Amino acid sequence: MPHITLVRHGQANTEARDEVSYDRLSELGHQQAAWLGEHMQATGDRFQRVYTGAMRRHRETAMGMRAQDHAEIVEDPRLNEFAYFTLSQLMEEQHGLEVPTEREGFVRHLPTVLGAWERGEIEGVPETHAAFAARVRDAMAEIAEGQGRALVVTSGGLIGTVLRQTLALDVNGWARMCLAIQNTSVHRWQMVLSEPLLVQFNMISHLEAPERQFAQTHL
Template sequence: MPHITLVRHGQANTEARDEESYDRLSELGHQQAEWLGAHMRDTGDRFARVYTGAMRRHRETAAGMRTQDHAEIVEDARLNEFAYFTLSQLMEEQHGLKVPTEREGFVRHLPTVLGAWERGEIEGVPETHAAFSARIRDVTSEIAAGQGRALVVTSGGLIGTVLRQTLDLDVEGWAKMCLAIQNTSVHRWQMVLDKPLLVQFNMISHLEAPERHHAQTHL
């Protein structure tokens, strides 16, 4: 039975306000990746195939997890995140929606931005919502069609979109899923009768010891 495990990257640069500045792990992000990799090795969680997006934070997370111990890493840009900072800047310029500076603000901001993007209300976007959704469907279908257990290191927005496509979520539900996904969290799907079945969401066993609670991060 095809089995896909998706992992969100470690904590990135939380002070960033643009795509390039955000795209690197913090010191804690590197530690989270190391802890997850060690946990997988300790529990015998092995993979026949390993994939990452083409972003620096994906590669750094995979390296910290030592995913090369499992299989050769396949880098695929279709597993990249959508350009949230860019979308937010365009929303501010075109619709006057201020970019928040605290997590509570993002809870209101994200569904507004995602909804406007989906409806085509933001001009000059680097990628349409339809193109983003299509590339995710294409790449996950290709991975699901392969042989052996697959590990995918990617971003929260992409994992949230796979959840949306699996569970038929509206924009509000999609945004809530994206906001809930923690750094280096683990999410698992099995293909049953050629359809994806979600069997695990937001697993962070490697961060549940009391001395690691500080490492349970969302941003």
């Protein structure tokens, strides 16, 4: 039975306000990745295939986990995140929606941006929502067709989109899923009769010891 594990990257540059400066792990992000790799090694969690997006934070997380010890890493740009910073800037310029500076503000901001993107109400986007959703669906379908357990290191927005496509969520449900996904969290799917079944969401066992709870981050 094909089995797919998706991992969100470690904490990135939390001070960033654009795509390029965000795309690197913080010191804590490197530590989160190392702890996850150690946890998988200790629990005997092995993979026959490993994939990442083409972003620096994906590669750094996979290397910190020592994912290359499982299998050769295949880099696939279809597993890249959507350009949230760019979408937010365009929304502010075109619709006057200010970009929040605290996590609570993103609870209202994210579904508004995602909904406008999906409806085609933002001009000059680097990628349409339809194109993004299609590349995610295509990449996951190809991974599901492979043999052996697969590990995919990617971003929260992409994992949230896979959840949306699996559970048929509306835009608000999609946004809530994205906001809940923690850094280096683990999410698992099994394919049954060619249909994906979600069997685990947001696992962070490697961060649950009292001395590691400070490392449970969302941004």
